[in-house]
Amino acid sequence: MRFYEYEAKAVLAKRGVPVARGGVAHSPDEAERIAREVGGEVVLKSQVLTGGRMKAGGVQFASTPEEARAHADAILRLEINGQSPRGVLVEAKSPVKKEFYAGVIYDAVAKLPVAIFSDMGGIDIEQVAEEHPEHVARAHFSTFQPFQEFRMKELVASLGVSGNELGALTRVMSKLAQTFLAHGLTLAEINPLAQLEDGSFIALDSHLDMEDEARDGQAALLAELGIGKEETRQARPPTPFEIRGAEVDASDHRGVAGRVVEFDGNLGCVIGAGGGSLTIFDALRKHGGRPANYCEIGGNPSVKKACGLTKLILSKPGVEKICVIMNVVSNTRVDIVARGVIKGVVESGYDPAEKIAIFRIPGSWEDEGFKILEKYGVDYCDRTVPMSEAARRAVEKVKAGA
Amino acid sequence: MSILIDEDTTFIIQGITGREAVNMARECLDYGSKLVGGVTPGRGGRDVHGVPVFDTVKEITSKQRVDASVISVPPAFVRDAAFEAVENGIKLVVIVTERIPRLEVAQLIEFARRHGARVIGPNCLGVLSPGKSRVGGMGGAAVAARRAYQPGPIGIMSRSGGMTTEIANALTAAGLGQSTAVSIGGDAIVGSAYAELLPLFEADPDTKAIVVYSEPGGPMEAQLAKYVKERGTRLPIVAFMAGRFMDEMPGMRFGHAGTIVEGKADTTSEKIARLLDAGISVAEEIADIPGIVKQRLGEVKG
Numbered sequence: 001m002r003f004y005e006y007e008a009k010a011v012l013a014k015r016g017v018p019v020a021r022g023g024v025a026h027s028p029d030e031a032e033r034i035a036r037e038v039g040g041e042v043v044l045k046s047q048v049l050t051g052g053r054m055k056a057g058g059v060q061f062a063s064t065p066e067e068a069r070a071h072a073d074a075i076l077r078l079e080i081n082g083q084s085p086r087g088v089l090v091e092a093k094s095p096v097k098k099e100f101y102a103g104v105i106y107d108a109v110a111k112l113p114v115a116i117f118s119d120m121g122g123i124d125i126e127q128v129a130e131e132h133p134e135h136v137a138r139a140h141f142s143t144f145q146p147f148q149e150f151r152m153k154e155l156v157a158s159l160g161v162s163g164n165e166l167g168a169l170t171r172v173m174s175k176l177a178q179t180f181l182a183h184g185l186t187l188a189e190i191n192p193l194a195q196l197e198d199g200s201f202i203a204l205d206s207h208l209d210m211e212d213e214a215r216d217g218q219a220a221l222l223a224e225l226g227i228g229k230e231e232t233r234q235a236r237p238p239t240p241f242e243i244r245g246a247e248v249d250a251s252d253h254r255g256v257a258g259r260v261v262e263f264d265g266n267l268g269c270v271i272g273a274g275g276g277s278l279t280i281f282d283a284l285r286k287h288g289g290r291p292a293n294y295c296e297i298g299g300n301p302s303v304k305k306a307c308g309l310t311k312l313i314l315s316k317p318g319v320e321k322i323c324v325i326m327n328v329v330s331n332t333r334v335d336i337v338a339r340g341v342i343k344g345v346v347e348s349g350y351d352p353a354e355k356i357a358i359f360r361i362p363g364s365w366e367d368e369g370f371k372i373l374e375k376y377g378v379d380y381c382d383r384t385v386p387m388s389e390a391a392r393r394a395v396e397k398v399k400a401g402a
Numbered sequence: 403m404s405i406l407i408d409e410d411t412t413f414i415i416q417g418i419t420g421r422e423a424v425n426m427a428r429e430c431l432d433y434g435s436k437l438v439g440g441v442t443p444g445r446g447g448r449d450v451h452g453v454p455v456f457d458t459v460k461e462i463t464s465k466q467r468v469d470a471s472v473i474s475v476p477p478a479f480v481r482d483a484a485f486e487a488v489e490n491g492i493k494l495v496v497i498v499t500e501r502i503p504r505l506e507v508a509q510l511i512e513f514a515r516r517h518g519a520r521v522i523g524p525n526c527l528g529v530l531s532p533g534k535s536r537v538g539g540m541g542g543a544a545v546a547a548r549r550a551y552q553p554g555p556i557g558i559m560s561r562s563g564g565m566t567t568e569i570a571n572a573l574t575a576a577g578l579g580q581s582t583a584v585s586i587g588g589d590a591i592v593g594s595a596y597a598e599l600l601p602l603f604e605a606d607p608d609t610k611a612i613v614v615y616s617e618p619g620g621p622m623e624a625q626l627a628k629y630v631k632e633r634g635t636r637l638p639i640v641a642f643m644a645g646r647f648m649d650e651m652p653g654m655r656f657g658h659a660g661t662i663v664e665g666k667a668d669t670t671s672e673k674i675a676r677l678l679d680a681g682i683s684v685a686e687e688i689a690d691i692p693g694i695v696k697q698r699l700g701e702v703k704g
Contacts, residue, residue, distance in 0.1 A: 106504055106508065106590065106591060107621075108590055108591050108592075108595075108620050108621055108622065109595070109621050109622075109625050111507075111508055111511045111512070111591050111593075112508060112512065113508065126665065126666075142512060143505060143508045143509045143512055144509065144512065144513075181505060184503050184504075184505055186504055186590075211503065211504055211659075213477070213501050213502060213503045213504065213659070214503045214504070214505070216478075217503060234653075234654070234655070259656070261654070261656065272564070273562075273563075273564045274562055274563075274564065274588055274657045274658045275560070275561065275562020275563075275564055275565035275588070275615065275617065275644055275657060275658070276562070276564050276565060276568065277656070277657060278562075278617060278644035278645035278647075278648070278656060278657045278661070279565065279568075279642075279644040279645075279688065281645075281647055281656075282644060282645065282646045282647055283687075285647055294656060296657070298564065299422075326564070327562075327564040327565050327567065327568035328546075328550055328564075328567045328568045328571045329542065329564065329567075330527065330539060330540060330541050330542030330543075330546065330547075330563070330564065330567055331422070331425065331539060331542050362571075363542060363546055363567070364542045364543055364546050383550075383571055383575075384575065386572070386687065386688055386689035387568065387688060388687045388688065388689060389689070
């Protein structure tokens, strides 16, 4: 979950990283008031969770509160990459002397957090790393307290920084790294980290990401920022179909019948599990199929859950048939999924033999499962038929309309 | 031979009285694994399918050798369970639980490393050496596991537990048994990535080829490609890449937690290019894997 810039700066400021004076406004009036309080020249920045704000006109400068009001009015109406702004950040304009980069991510190879520092800030760090690798330094650090500040000193010093700047930058890097650890972040970036004319440092922009797994442990911070549980901040907001999918999954603690993602197709998918779904979805597309949804079933879902998911998918306009495909299952029971899916089809008012294009789930309790499928005349296959072949058959049936 | 586990491996299950763990215990016993005990705080003195349950790991390790532990406790308790296993001298920790915060995963792996212990997972189904032992729930009921997995020369490393069995099944059907199958876990950070397990397979004379199941997200495939390119390997490697459709949907999360694409290097097209560049075959279909493996094995012999 990505934080808005104003939220990221609030988190950083609380942990002692200097940020510009100002605040977030939700109306031109509010922007004018903040600009007056800040005094002097201000910068107004659209609060969206996407890059390219400057290019899109989402960042403007104002010399007077009246000008700030006018810019805020325009920025609040401006969509950037399809996103309406959450608000407009109004901050004192900072006299910048030099721009640096400070970042922390996980290095999955070292399995440790890594702090990244560059004396070329203000541009994308991946680009700097590619074009000017000598201007990017990295240092891994331990996930155990107490935090070793000397590692950040070594990191900053490795690019030739010394004197007063070394101490100041070491402190910012350390605070950023500790913020990363304290709040379950997977990305903590200050870019640019600006050195002002008076020599002090300030976070001009920041990008923080928190993983979903950390949200429970960070409830206090999220409450403070006013971020509710329902605010997932995925690449796009969930559709009503996806929300109903999550409800089906939550209806029963047994197994998984969730992570439903809606697509614009005619073939409903009751597929699983984690890796199996990825493999099947690729296969359906490869064979020219148009999936209506992505989903993952696994962990031995109950009949009720498999039934609920099936009914949900069949209720989606344009779904002509469903395919039921999984990898060879270990703990999920074939018979329970078969029973649930058939129940869902029947309760939706359809004939399972006609509506289920193919059922390919081999593994635990398959003999019992296959018996049920036979009884209802459903076309099924066992482990001798590869997943991709089952996907192909499903796609062909939908195309034939039979 | 096999890697990580064999017929003598003794292990415990932490969280053995949980619903999933009770099934896992049954399945491991049926498979012939040496499951010697379980731990659930407050349930000491009971038993699960005849396996004694204790309150602490120490109560077991103080009395007998324990080679491995399977951790199947809720996410909030995993880190401490791993600390407890490692602190009590267990050298192989298999973490089944998913949805553990990344920081806690990093912490428990760092702790294990300092104590010379290896972590498999989190978010995995464990390790299976056909005909010898199984540590974890991979393959399900013993009869099903015996059907999908047969002893033989192929090592499997997979980011998906379910797909490990699918691949083993395809190999077995083609007459290619397995030396050891490792479900390495679906999270962004896992205890043992491909490149870290490959040297173990290389040291196992019975392993003749490797099959790798991979997904979008993370640097694990690039790390493997780099390892193979720099050091070479006697083992032909055949990879399968799932989730190719995700390249068109940046920022979306499908499948496992680790599939989130955070940069260009995380995409399947980029990973496939790196694997191929390192001489690793990339199968288009699971069903193509056995044929490619046989072909690559033929090249080695020739």
